[in-house]
Amino acid sequence: MIPLRLKIETDAVDPYVVRLRSCEGMPEPLANVSSLDAALATADGEKALFTGAAGSLHLFGIDPSEVDGDVVFVVPWRKTAHRLIRANSRHNTLLITERCDQLCVMCSQPPKKQHVDMFPFFETAVLLAPENSTIGLSGGEPTLFKSELFEFLRKTMKQRRDIDFHILTNAQHFERDDRAKLRDLDLSRILWGVPVYSSDSTIHDHIVGKPGAFDQVRSNLSLLCEAGAKIELRTVLMKPNAPGLLDLARFVTAALPFIDTWAIMQLENIGYGRKNWHSLFFDNSLGFDLVSKALDFSISRGIDTKLYNFPLCTVPADYRAFAPSTISDWKRAYVEDCVDCSLRNECGGFFEWHPKVHGYGRFGVA
Amino acid sequence: MTVWPLKFRERRDGKFLLTDDAGGFFLSDQSFLERYVGNNLSSADQTFLRENGHSFEWEGDPDWTAFAYRWARRQSKQQELSYVILVPTLRCNLTCGYCQVSRAPETAQGFDWSEETLNGALRLIGAMKGPRIKVEFQGGEPLLRVDLLEQIRSFARARFPGSQFVVCTNLQRLGEREWAYLDQADTFVSTSLDGDRNTHQRQRTNDDATTDAFFNNLADAVRRLGPGKVSALPTIDVDEPPDFEELVGNFERYGIQSIYLRPINHQGFARRRRSDPHSIAKWNKLHSSFIDYLIDQNHRTGRYVEEYYFSQCLRRFLRSGADDHVDLRNPNFFASDYIVIDHDGQLYPTDEARMLSRIGRVDLSIGTVTAGIDQAKIQLLNHASLNNFDPDCIHCAYQPFCGTDVVDDLSRDGRIDLVRTDTWFCQRHMRLFDKVIEVISRRDEPALRSVAKWARVPSWGDHMIPVHT
Numbered sequence: 001m002i003p004l005r006l007k008i009e010t011d012a013v014d015p016y017v018v019r020l021r022s023c024e025g026m027p028e029p030l031a032n033v034s035s036l037d038a039a040l041a042t043a044d045g046e047k048a049l050f051t052g053a054a055g056s057l058h059l060f061g062i063d064p065s066e067v068d069g070d071v072v073f074v075v076p077w078r079k080t081a082h083r084l085i086r087a088n089s090r091h092n093t094l095l096i097t098e099r100c101d102q103l104c105v106m107c108s109q110p111p112k113k114q115h116v117d118m119f120p121f122f123e124t125a126v127l128l129a130p131e132n133s134t135i136g137l138s139g140g141e142p143t144l145f146k147s148e149l150f151e152f153l154r155k156t157m158k159q160r161r162d163i164d165f166h167i168l169t170n171a172q173h174f175e176r177d178d179r180a181k182l183r184d185l186d187l188s189r190i191l192w193g194v195p196v197y198s199s200d201s202t203i204h205d206h207i208v209g210k211p212g213a214f215d216q217v218r219s220n221l222s223l224l225c226e227a228g229a230k231i232e233l234r235t236v237l238m239k240p241n242a243p244g245l246l247d248l249a250r251f252v253t254a255a256l257p258f259i260d261t262w263a264i265m266q267l268e269n270i271g272y273g274r275k276n277w278h279s280l281f282f283d284n285s286l287g288f289d290l291v292s293k294a295l296d297f298s299i300s301r302g303i304d305t306k307l308y309n310f311p312l313c314t315v316p317a318d319y320r321a322f323a324p325s326t327i328s329d330w331k332r333a334y335v336e337d338c339v340d341c342s343l344r345n346e347c348g349g350f351f352e353w354h355p356k357v358h359g360y361g362r363f364g365v366a
Numbered sequence: 367m368t369v370w371p372l373k374f375r376e377r378r379d380g381k382f383l384l385t386d387d388a389g390g391f392f393l394s395d396q397s398f399l400e401r402y403v404g405n406n407l408s409s410a411d412q413t414f415l416r417e418n419g420h421s422f423e424w425e426g427d428p429d430w431t432a433f434a435y436r437w438a439r440r441q442s443k444q445q446e447l448s449y450v451i452l453v454p455t456l457r458c459n460l461t462c463g464y465c466q467v468s469r470a471p472e473t474a475q476g477f478d479w480s481e482e483t484l485n486g487a488l489r490l491i492g493a494m495k496g497p498r499i500k501v502e503f504q505g506g507e508p509l510l511r512v513d514l515l516e517q518i519r520s521f522a523r524a525r526f527p528g529s530q531f532v533v534c535t536n537l538q539r540l541g542e543r544e545w546a547y548l549d550q551a552d553t554f555v556s557t558s559l560d561g562d563r564n565t566h567q568r569q570r571t572n573d574d575a576t577t578d579a580f581f582n583n584l585a586d587a588v589r590r591l592g593p594g595k596v597s598a599l600p601t602i603d604v605d606e607p608p609d610f611e612e613l614v615g616n617f618e619r620y621g622i623q624s625i626y627l628r629p630i631n632h633q634g635f636a637r638r639r640r641s642d643p644h645s646i647a648k649w650n651k652l653h654s655s656f657i658d659y660l661i662d663q664n665h666r667t668g669r670y671v672e673e674y675y676f677s678q679c680l681r682r683f684l685r686s687g688a689d690d691h692v693d694l695r696n697p698n699f700f701a702s703d704y705i706v707i708d709h710d711g712q713l714y715p716t717d718e719a720r721m722l723s724r725i726g727r728v729d730l731s732i733g734t735v736t737a738g739i740d741q742a743k744i745q746l747l748n749h750a751s752l753n754n755f756d757p758d759c760i761h762c763a764y765q766p767f768c769g770t771d772v773v774d775d776l777s778r779d780g781r782i783d784l785v786r787t788d789t790w791f792c793q794r795h796m797r798l799f800d801k802v803i804e805v806i807s808r809r810d811e812p813a814l815r816s817v818a819k820w821a822r823v824p825s826w827g828d829h830m831i832p833v834h835t
C-alpha cells in the first residue's frame with residue numbers, strides 16, 4: 001500500500017497546503033502558485049528537508065523522489081502531512097465531508113458526525129494539481145455543503161481549465177433552483193457519479209437506509225439531465241438487488257436514458273461491506289445470468305454499460321469486453337490462483353483488502 | 367396518467383407491435399389494443415405502460431423528461447460539414463451495364479476537374495472546421511487522376527489532425543503510383559464485387575481477362591493493405607441475383623464480413639431499362655431470403671456475416687443515436703455534414719442527386735464549388751426532408767426508426783407529394799422493419815446468435831423484447 005499520510009516536522013503553526021518538488025528539470029510552476037512550492041533542500045536515508053515560503057518541512061520515512069509534485073496538507077500539531085494529490089496517480093479524491101444523510105448497508109467509509117471545512121485547502125490543492133488531472137470529490141455526501149461546493153467548483157474550474165472533476169453524490173440535495181447554478185459551470189468537465197441500486201423503491205431505500213431516497217434520486221437525476229450534467233450511474237451488485245438487475249436495466253433505458261455510463265460494481269470488502277459481507281456478497285461467477293440479461297438489455301438500447309471491480313475469470317468470455325480493469329494499481333492485489341493466469345494483464349484483480357479466501361465459486365481460467 | 371400516443375402494426379402471427387414517437391416499443395395482442403383504443407386500460411396495463419416509458423403524470427415530471435430526451439435523441443441534428451465526396455473525373459476504364467450515366471469513356475475530353483475546380487475544392491475543404499474529416503473519391507474511376515488525389519490528400523493531411531480517405535475504385539488497373547497511393551494508413555479502398563464471378567463478369571467486366579485482373583487486384587489489395595482496409599459492395603440485379611453461397615463465400619475469402627446488398631441503381635440508364643413495378647416486391651423477397659440464408663449459414667460456420675443495412679436498421683430499431691447512417695435518418699438535412707463535388711465543379715447533396723441531375727430529370731445541384739452553396743435551394747429540399755409530419759408516416763409504427771429520401775422519390779416518381787406507402791423507399795423500409803421484428807422474435811438458436819452479433823450484444827433472448835398481454 002502506498003502511504004497516504006506522512007510523518008513530518010515543521011516550524012509552522014497553522015495547517016497549510018504545499019506542493020513538494022524534489023526533482024530538477026520539472027516544468028516551471030505556474031507563476032501565481034510557485035510561492036506554494038517547497039523544494040527539496042537536503043535528504044539522507046531517513047528524512048528529507050523541503051523549504052519554501054511557508055517555512056521548512058521535514059519528511060520522515062519516504063524517498064523524496066516518490067513525492068515529487070505531490071500536493072500535501074500539513075498539520076503541524078499532529079506532525080502529519082496528508083497527500084491530497086499524488087502526482088503520479090490518476091485517482092486522487094478529496095473527501096469533502098464525513099457526514100452523510102444516507103447509511104448504505106455496504107458503505108466503504110461509514111459516515112461520522114463531525115465536519116471540518118476543508119474547502120479553502122482543497123481550493124489551493126486543485127490549483128497545484130498536475131496538468132489535465134481528474135480530481136475525485138467524495139465523502140460522506142459532498143452536496144450536504146452544496147453552496148460551498150458550487151463556489152469551490154466555480155473558482156477552481158475557472159482558474160484551472162485543464163482539470164476535470166468526478167463527484168460522487170447521492171443526489172438527494174439538488175433543488176430546481178440549482179439548475180441555473182449548475183449551468184454556470186462547464187458541465188462537460190464534471191462527471192456526477194450517482195448510485196441507484198434498484199428500480200424497486202423499497203429495495204433501494206432499504207439499501208441506502210433512507211425512506212424516500214429513491215423518489216428523491218429519481219427526480220434529481222431528472223433535474224441533472226435538464227441542466228445538461230454528465231452522469232455515471234453506479235450500482236453496487238449485492239444479494240438484495242441482484243435479482244432485480246434486469247428490471248433496473250429496463251428502468252435505466254426507459255427512465256434514465258440520459259446517463260452517460262452505467263457502472264455495475266462488485267462489492268468492496270471494507271467498512272460495512274466487510275461487516276455485512278455474508279448477507280451482501282453476490283457471487284457472480286455462479287449467478288451470472290442475472291447480470292448478463294441486464295447487460296444485454298441495456299447495451300442493446302445504447303446505454304454504455306460496464307462491470308467495475310469484477311475479476312475477469314468470474315465473467316463469461318462473451319462479457320469480458322465490458323469488464324475493464326478498474327481497480328487502480330496501488331490498491332490492486334491478486335490471489336494465489338492468479339499466478340499463471342493468461343488474463344492477468346487485462347484483469348483488475350481484487351482490492352488489496354479483499355480476503356484471500358475470495359468467495360467466488362468458479363474462479364480462474366481453465 | 368397520460369399515455370403518449372401509441373401506434374401499432376399487426377404481425378403475421380396476429381400479435382401487435384406497438385411503438386411510441388420516442389422509439390419505445392413492445393409486443394402485445396388484440397385485446398390490449400381494444401382496451402387501449404376503448405380507453406379501458408386495466409391497472410396492469412397502466413403499470414406496464416409506466417414502467418416501459420409510455421406515460422407521465424404531469425408535464426415536466428421525470429417520466430416526461432425521460433420521454434422528451436428519448437424523443438430528441440431520435441431526431442438527427444444539423445451537423446458541421448466534415449465529409450466530402452469528390453468526383454475528380456467522370457472517365458472510367460470499365461463500362462458496367464448499370465452505370466453509363468456516371469461515366470465517360472476513358473479517353474474523353476472535358477470530364478475532369480479543371481484547375482479552378484481543384485482550387486475550389488481545396489478552398490471548400492480548407493474551410494471545414496475539423497478536427498476530423500473524411501474524403502471519399504468517386505468517379506468515374508478516380509485513380510485515373512491519382513495526381514489530383516495526391517494533391518487533395520496532402521492538403522487535407524496538413525490542414526487537419528485527423529483525416530481519412532476512401533477511394534471508390536474498380537481495382538481494374540493499378541500501377542506502382544496507384545498502389546503507393548492506396549498503401550497508406552489513412553487511406554481505404556471501397557470497391558464493387560457483384561457476388562459470384564459470373565455475375566461480376568456479366569455486370570461489370572465483360573471478359574475473362576478483365577475479370578481475372580480484377581480478382582487478382584482484389585486479392586493483392588487485401589494482402590498488401592491489410593484486413594479492414596478493403597470493403598466491397600455487391601450491386602444486385604433482382605432478376606438475375608447471384609448465388610448466395612458463392613456471394614458470401616467470395617466476400618469472406620477477402621476478409622469482408624459486412625455485406626451491403628444494393629439493388630441496381632435506378633437512377634440513370636438503368637432506370638429506363640427496368641421500370642418493373644413489381645421490382646420492389648421482388649427485391650424485398652430477395653433481401654429477406656438473404657437474411658434467412660445468413661442466419662443459417664452463420665450458425666453452420668460459426669462466423670458471423672451481416673447484411674450491413676439490415677444490421678443498421680436492427681440497431682436503429684433498438685436504440686437511438688450511435689448508428690446515424692446517412693441513408694436512414696430523420697430529419698435528413700441536406701449538405702449538412704457531407705456534400706458532393708462533381709467533375710464539373712457542381713455541388714450536390716448526395717451522389718444519387720448528382721446522377722439524377724445528370725440524366726436531366728431534375729436539377730438538384732446546390733451550387734458550384736466556386737460560387738458556393740445555394741442555401742435557398744437547400745432550405746427547399748430540407749422542408750420536405752422529414753417524416754414527422756408526413757400524413758402517412760405519422761400513422762406508421764416504424765416512423766421513429768425510419769427516414770426519408772426526397773431524392774429517391776424524385777428519381778422514381780418525379781415528385782415528392784406522394785402517398786408515402788406507394789413509394790419504393792417506404793415499401794423497402796416497411797418490409798425491412800417487418801423483417802427486423804420477425805427476426806428479433808425468433809427463438810431458434812441460429813437466429814438468437816445472429817441477432818446478438820448484429821445487434822452488437824453478447825447474447826439475445828426473450829428478455830430483450832418487452833411483451834405485454
Ligand code: SF4
Nearest residue numbers: 311312313338341347
Ligand atoms: S485468475 Fe486472477 S488475474 Fe486471472 S482473471 Fe481471475 S482474478 Fe484476474
Ligand code: SF4
Nearest residue numbers: 759762765768792796
Ligand atoms: S416511409 Fe413508410 S415505413 Fe417509413 S415511416 Fe413512412 S410510412 Fe413508415
